[in-house]
Amino acid sequence: MSSTPRLSRRQLLRGAALVPVAGALAACATPAPKTPASSAPGAAKQLEVWIFDGGFGHKYATDIHQPLFKAKYPDVAIKHNFTKEVTKVLQPRFAGGNPPDVIDNSGANAMDFGALAQDGQLLDLTPMLDMESWDDPAIKVRDTLDPAVLEIGTYDGKFSVVGYVNYIYGLWYSQKVFKDNGWTPPKTWEEFIQLCEKIKKAGKMAPFTYAGKHPMYALEPILTTAAKIGGKEILVNLDNLEDGAWKAGPIKEAVTRWAELSAQYLMQGTAGLDHVQTQTAQNKYQVAMLPSGSWLENEQKTTTPPGFDYAMFTIPDVTGSDKLPYGALHTQPGENFIVPAKAANSQGGVDYLRAMLSKKAAGEFSRLVSTVPTVKGAGEGLQLSTGVKSASDAYAAAGENTLYYRWDKWYLQLKDEATAATGELMSGRLTPEKFVERVQKKADEIKADSSIKKYQR
Template sequence: MAVGTTLAAGASLGGCAMGGGGGSDAPPRVAEGEKTADNPLGVKNGSTVELVWFKGGNPSYLPDSVDPIFRKKYPEVTLKRGATERMSQTLQPRFVGGNPPDYVDNVGADSLDLGALIQGGQVLDLTELYEAPSVDDPKKKVKDTLLPGAYENALIDGKPYVLSFYARAFGLWYDAKLFEREGWKVPTTWDAFLSLCAEMKKAGITPYGFAGKNAADYHSQVILTSATKIGGHDVMRAIDNLEPGAWTAPAVKQAAEAWAEVGARYTDKSCQGLIHTEVQLRQNQGRIALYPSGDWLEAEQKLSTPKGFTYAMMPVPSVTSSDALPVHAIHTAIGGGQTFVPAKAKNPAAAMEYMRLIFSRQGARAFTAASGWLTTVQGAADGVPLPPGMASSQRALDTAAADKSMFEGKYAVWYKPLAEELKNATLELMFQGGSGEAFARRMQKKADELKKDSSVKKFRR
């Protein structure tokens, strides 16, 4: 996949394409209808709404679930639906030209730089959506029908710019049937984890693998998960806030050094040249035991998973006996995502109404039933059977939520160049004989550069 734009390029994009994007000379909303109790956002009959989705390894679960609901309610509105693997390459010229689509599912390795787009006034404030009456109970606002923290996670500088719909957990995925056959136990300590890796290697299976070509961030999250467990919530918060010494903190160095040993002893160097689906297939074939991912993995591999392979997820093992957070602490994305409405969308009312239908119980339930993924809509998954891997992920999420040991990083959304540097630093650490010290210095240098760059908007949490 193509590499995403840098923040500097994105900031330039914002400057070139602003043309009043969000200001007083912004182009009129050409598709505004009458607002009624049943149409609170003012969708205009006869209009067209263009939605662009990320085309990845997954089927189009969300649009397939929600498109029929939208079409039934608004039969006179045309849904124009497109998909691309290269969001930035495809859509950047349209933002520059002031002709973006109405709805952008901004994910993938070539995603648009959301922080830079917000800085350039290119992203619509979705307060109107979140304050609108919900589909299921008009007495409740949309934001009040979501899980605790979901709306807050959509806020950037106090305003909601993104769709806060997914409830995801990240961890290490494995074949439960393989563990059962081999008599392997899920490790909770680092010594037990390394001992398990040694057993796996002796059995002729690569203990740990991730795709270096397009998904190094899958493992970057694991490194920062270990660092946050070692040092506590302030570790991730300091990284997000570009605080001095955030990356050279002892917890980050220790986590990186621990994973450097795994890279040196228990990975297959050929994985550096593979994409995620290739590494995931190796796991399905029993050639790789442990794979870092979010809980979309099971659904993504549905067609490739052989009979007898049963997905399960474990939290990242504790690195030390004195970690600040418990072993069941997990990296989450409660409401996470970068789906947004461009400020210069021609039909923002219809795009936001589409989002309002996503937040309906019918929309969310249909999505969960099709994908097995959980959403932030309260009660929407009640009674929906989950596949085994997703069920294990949900149990992990519930356990971490019980004592508030969930955490989430914002750096990748706010500062895309930092996320890109982290991918490269991760590859060096895991495949090229890097050290925890070098990893920490490299990342701190990049963070310091961004902090000193006056053209880069700074975010805090």
């Protein structure tokens, strides 16, 4: 993980070490403005945009979204910026009361959505949903979006976070490698272990890896496995900080199984590698499988050899009596865009989002970065890459058996603790029993802390 220090919820956005306290408190006390009813940026002459430079890069903003916005508002100058360290770069701006106008708050170092909402730092985008969509005045913005975007992006009854991409999670592999070796994606845990053993004995590559420096990549399949075993309520209980939620039987079993797999089949040196390094190792045929999301193919496009042919499979059936059937998967809107409540040009920010959410913009985005946007119909008529097709097919096959969780966005301190504990677990330095105890302890601390806003689903 990044060495960027995390501030406590009480310190976050207060700017104790960043700006004079009086100024920070005054900024936090300022009432959050409402989105203007008009869809025109008015006299504003500049729009400041910050893009997370991750799996999708930032060229989509300069090549697709911003030209579309400028075509309607040519007099508004766009100040384009990008970073991999969103919190480090932009948290001081919030503390100082001068945040930019549009932010893609994504990546391992994203700002704490729960704290931003609690401090009134997010513009209420609900009025935007009832505005005309960018390309068709007869259709409202809300009717162009996957309904999950509205659910996931709502905090305390206010829609304030726009997830632009359907993240579809699974275990990723090369179709070429599997075909050349006669391997088949496993459908049961027994088949999964047998496949890992077969790969290990062949000696050509390691069976499994994950982003060692970003252990949330490993926690995702652990939690999906737990939900497979125990049902969706396992994840709902984590979100709601239910007593003992992290110590539930299905979570213990999932943690144990992945710890055992890691002990036997993990690529050597994984703990010291980041996501790009482990993904590149897969492109070099040094490892067979890794957990990731549907952004993977685009993120690795410069190192993926011809004919590699990305694909993913879902978490195998675990116990023979799982609550959820084979094919259940974790998917939820990601690549999260916000307009700060105190932005100098908040209405311009709203219109920038409207441009992004047009079918034209989302379709071109999908074509450029090989992914599945949350805008309805954005992928129509596109020739899908193998990875995107595999993820899209898995999503369609899952039907109602899709999963998501929100605790990691609501409670960043809990995410940090769970992430660190997962790294220790997968490296063999923490037992499954100690893992669930450690994370449960942090969840209990957050639940008991009256200064932290609690969310429910």
